[in-house]
Amino acid sequence: MEIICNQNELNNAIQLVSKAVASRPTHPILANILLTADQGTNKISLTGFDLNLGIQTSFDGTVKNSGAITIPSKLLSEIVNKLPNETPVNLEVDQNSENILIKSDRGSFNLKGIPSDDYPNLPFVESGTSLNIDPISFLKALKSTIFASSNDDSKQLLTGVNFTFKQNYLESASTDGHRLAVALIGNEEYLKNIQNKDNLTSDENDLSVTIPTRSLREIEKLVTLRNSENLLKFFYDKGQVVFISTNQLITTRTLEGNYPNYSQLIPDTFSKILNFNTKRLIEALERIAVLADQQSSVVKFKLDNTDLASISADAQDIGNANESIPVSYSGDDFEIAFNVRYLLEGLKVITSENVILKCNLATTPAVFVPEDNLNSFTYLVMPVQVRS
Numbered sequence: 001m002e003i004i005c006n007q008n009e010l011n012n013a014i015q016l017v018s019k020a021v022a023s024r025p026t027h028p029i030l031a032n033i034l035l036t037a038d039q040g041t042n043k044i045s046l047t048g049f050d051l052n053l054g055i056q057t058s059f060d061g062t063v064k065n066s067g068a069i070t071i072p073s074k075l076l077s078e079i080v081n082k083l084p085n086e087t088p089v090n091l092e093v094d095q096n097s098e099n100i101l102i103k104s105d106r107g108s109f110n111l112k113g114i115p116s117d118d119y120p121n122l123p124f125v126e127s128g129t130s131l132n133i134d135p136i137s138f139l140k141a142l143k144s145t146i147f148a149s150s151n152d153d154s155k156q157l158l159t160g161v162n163f164t165f166k167q168n169y170l171e172s173a174s175t176d177g178h179r180l181a182v183a184l185i186g187n188e189e190y191l192k193n194i195q196n197k198d199n200l201t202s203d204e205n206d207l208s209v210t211i212p213t214r215s216l217r218e219i220e221k222l223v224t225l226r227n228s229e230n231l232l233k234f235f236y237d238k239g240q241v242v243f244i245s246t247n248q249l250i251t252t253r254t255l256e257g258n259y260p261n262y263s264q265l266i267p268d269t270f271s272k273i274l275n276f277n278t279k280r281l282i283e284a285l286e287r288i289a290v291l292a293d294q295q296s297s298v299v300k301f302k303l304d305n306t307d308l309a310s311i312s313a314d315a316q317d318i319g320n321a322n323e324s325i326p327v328s329y330s331g332d333d334f335e336i337a338f339n340v341r342y343l344l345e346g347l348k349v350i351t352s353e354n355v356i357l358k359c360n361l362a363t364t365p366a367v368f369v370p371e372d373n374l375n376s377f378t379y380l381v382m383p384v385q386v387r388s
Helices: 007-020 073-082 135-148 153-159 188-192 213-226 278-292 340-347
Strands: 002-006 032-038 043-049 053-060 062-065 067-072 088-094 099-104 107-112 129-133 160-165 169-175 179-186 207-212 232-237 240-245 248-253 272-277 298-303 308-315 319-326 334-339 354-359 366-370 377-381
Touching: 002 007, 007 032, 007 043, 007 053, 007 073, 007 088, 007 213, 032 062, 032 073, 053 213, 067 073, 073 107, 129 135, 135 160, 135 169, 135 179, 135 213, 135 340, 153 160, 160 213, 179 340, 207 213, 207 248, 213 240, 213 248, 272 278, 272 319, 278 298, 278 308, 278 319, 278 340, 278 354, 298 340, 334 340, 340 366, 340 377
Parallel strands: none
Antiparallel strands: 002 062, 002 088, 032 043, 032 067, 043 053, 053 248, 088 099, 099 107, 129 232, 160 169, 160 207, 169 179, 179 377, 232 240, 240 248, 272 354, 298 308, 298 334, 308 319, 354 366, 366 377
């Protein structure tokens, strides 16, 4: 096998697929990247696969002889990354010895590869469900919820984001047990006209899949790069999903099991409704967080009959912080406390000018929604119990 390609294109491809190379491989070949070259099409293809997540990308080059080889990912990545930018890279493989010669205008490297015959095939979905999805909508659904998924591997299903593909919209949800983010992405007018969430039709034929957060981070990069494309091809069958765009493919196992019925967690009615300017609330919380993060990350909201809400944090033996910001609220005096990090992560995905905070008691779930489209995003946060 012999190829000539651009350093920048090869480097970008290696960086992309190396995210799917096993960090602790169960077999030596899983620490390698599969490189294949086709003389007929002049296409060079790279694949990384750790048996859960697989990424494949291809680009154009000059293929003098077709072939395939697996190359140690870490070494290949470091070598190509340090070669001069935009220069031609020549890669030759001796098929008898599996020796790989990498040449640039500055010098050469010799590496030992492993034959490609033992490299596992990427699982392809041959039957099952196939959809064409809008990359911009999918990206929005992903970014609106991925932050609330759990980092605790023992919580299995909660370490991913649940996607439900409905007729008029895409619903995504994630929770770590302390907060819940739900996004409905689709026809804006359709979503605004829903009077009650119960009116959202749920068809048992709707496709619902839970995709691991780790895989979604890579899918996010693929979709971000490709969101100028009209549609992204999506396939699902027997616990495997595949995303395909021009020259790139990502496949991942899904998290098996029924995702929790999160709609039951959201209260039907609220006795207290507060309206804040989103930007002002975020800025105030970021300032108060300087003190809150010194200890427990807890911030306290105090409401009385004025048009100002007091936000405070108390770090024992260190100091305290207090700030008042405008609020639209009419009701009894009350106090409620939250983890400031949870609040900021949720508020930063709300794009409307104002945000509405709905709650009942200082011990029951509180909900944040964008004022301009109440149904498009729901962020539920459990308050923190604070001793008076």
